[in-house]
Amino acid sequence: MAIECMITTTRSTQSMAQPPSLKTEHKQDDQKPLVFDASVLRYQTEIPEQFIWPDEEKPCANTPELQVPLIDLGGFLSGNKQAAMKASTIVGEACQKHGFFLVVNHGVDNQLIADAHRYMDDFFGLPLSEKQRAQRLAGEHCGYASSFTGRFSSKLPWKETLSFRYSADKSSSSIVQDYLCSKMGEEFKEFGRVYQDYSEAMSTLSVGIMELLGLSLGVGRAHFKEFFEDNDSIMRLNYYPPCQKPDQTLGTGPHCDPTSLTILHQDQVGGLEVFVDDKWHSISPNLNAFVVNIGDTFMALSNGSYKSCLHRAVVNSQTPRKSLAFFLCPRDDKVVKPPNGLVDDTSCPRIYPDFTWPMLLEFTQKHYRADMKTLQVFSNWLQQKSS
Numbered sequence: 001m002a003i004e005c006m007i008t009t010t011r012s013t014q015s016m017a018q019p020p021s022l023k024t025e026h027k028q029d030d031q032k033p034l035v036f037d038a039s040v041l042r043y044q045t046e047i048p049e050q051f052i053w054p055d056e057e058k059p060c061a062n063t064p065e066l067q068v069p070l071i072d073l074g075g076f077l078s079g080n081k082q083a084a085m086k087a088s089t090i091v092g093e094a095c096q097k098h099g100f101f102l103v104v105n106h107g108v109d110n111q112l113i114a115d116a117h118r119y120m121d122d123f124f125g126l127p128l129s130e131k132q133r134a135q136r137l138a139g140e141h142c143g144y145a146s147s148f149t150g151r152f153s154s155k156l157p158w159k160e161t162l163s164f165r166y167s168a169d170k171s172s173s174s175i176v177q178d179y180l181c182s183k184m185g186e187e188f189k190e191f192g193r194v195y196q197d198y199s200e201a202m203s204t205l206s207v208g209i210m211e212l213l214g215l216s217l218g219v220g221r222a223h224f225k226e227f228f229e230d231n232d233s234i235m236r237l238n239y240y241p242p243c244q245k246p247d248q249t250l251g252t253g254p255h256c257d258p259t260s261l262t263i264l265h266q267d268q269v270g271g272l273e274v275f276v277d278d279k280w281h282s283i284s285p286n287l288n289a290f291v292v293n294i295g296d297t298f299m300a301l302s303n304g305s306y307k308s309c310l311h312r313a314v315v316n317s318q319t320p321r322k323s324l325a326f327f328l329c330p331r332d333d334k335v336v337k338p339p340n341g342l343v344d345d346t347s348c349p350r351i352y353p354d355f356t357w358p359m360l361l362e363f364t365q366k367h368y369r370a371d372m373k374t375l376q377v378f379s380n381w382l383q384q385k386s387s
């Protein structure tokens with residue numbers, strides 16, 4: 001394995017040694033703001049230095065494929081007990097190792113998935129000034145972001161994103177459509193409807209997967225299902241334009257999702273990588289499958305037994321890549337603590353303190369450039385604050 005494919009522990013140890021407030025990165029006032037406009041950048045032979053990643057984090061050639069189980073949800077969703085037991089055992093093994101698995105026969109309409117991809121092409125194909133009608137504002141996590149140019153000044157991701165909030169609360173049945181129309185105009189009504197429907201489908205699927213995770217952890221189907229039934233989640237459209245120097249940059253830098261569960265649909269281009277057994281592995285595209293991964297919040301809910309694993313996305317010089325990510329999050333007031341069945345004072349003591357999702361979200365947004373060990377750093381910070 002090439003040395004640049006390895007991640008040394010030095011970096012994360014250094015991060016943890018400093019108070020999180022020191023890790024906030026500010027843009028220098030005297031710098032001309034950098035703009036990520038793919039329609040302009042594609043005509044340049046070099047890429048701006050802010051997008052060039054350090055050698056030890058650059059993409060590697062010949063990444064091996066990650067062996068992730070393909071879970072057939074068909075039997076489980078239609079109430080077949082044997083299928084449920086089989087699926088929960090396989091999912092449990094994957095979650096203890098790296099937290100990634102694929103689901104097929106998930107019940108989500110293929111036409112809806114295709115529409116969600118098609119409307120992404122329309123949106124990200126708009127001129128920058130039009131996309132900026134939905135500009136993500138400082139300190140917020142929703143809206144349109146062309147890279148993270150306003151937020152960080154180095155190791156910028158080669159991507160554009162459009163993010164919005166989804167709420168499973170009955171009184172918010174058109175929250176996605178209303179938000180997108182309010183930002184982009186009434187002509188985006190159909191666009192908004194597609195992502196409203198898609199987010200709803202993801203919410204339903206994620207609650208189903210929560211039942212499976214509850215079974216696999218031995219706490220029963222109901223516990224996590226009830227915890228997430230009224231979820232207040234985030235939907236993100238990731239668009240990775242082709243890059244003339246794909247070996248120098250990253251589409252999404254190495255990170256663990258701080259959220260609870262991510263359901264990702266990647267197109268046929270490929271680019272998702274996961275860090276397992278000290279090296280990067282790719283997850284091959286499969287249009288019939290969703291890639292599911294455990295996030296930090298669920299790692300805390302499982303008292304550390306299910307892993308939230310480092311992942312990233314690489315880009316290529318030829319083809320734009322798209323992925324649709326639904327980040328499941330609990331309602332704001334829910335206390336994140338593992339069920340009693342997963343805690344034992346002697347054999348399985350609590351690893352993380354109680355917190356709420358807005359606390360962790362604020363931490364990742366305001367105090368820290370979260371990447372490798374967000375949950376651990378956040379947890380140390382909480383414990384230090386309360387002592």
Ligand SMILES: C=C1C[C@]23C[C@@]1(O)CC[C@H]2[C@@]12CCC[C@@](C)(C(=O)O1)[C@H]2[C@@H]3C(=O)O
Nearest residue numbers: 141234255256257258259327364369370371
């Ligand atoms: C680089 C990052 C952006 C992100 C926070 C993070 O440090 C790692 C994960 C990203 C993510 C994914 C889910 C939604 C989001 C708001 C979050 O909590 O974690 C985003 C963060 C972001 O875009 O600011």
Ligand SMILES: O=C(O)CCC(=O)C(=O)O
Nearest residue numbers: 238252266272313323325
């Ligand atoms: O695009 C991908 O494959 C990964 C995106 C991702 O990890 C994220 O948005 O959190």
Ligand SMILES: [Fe+2]
Nearest residue numbers: 255256257311
């Ligand atoms: Fe992610």
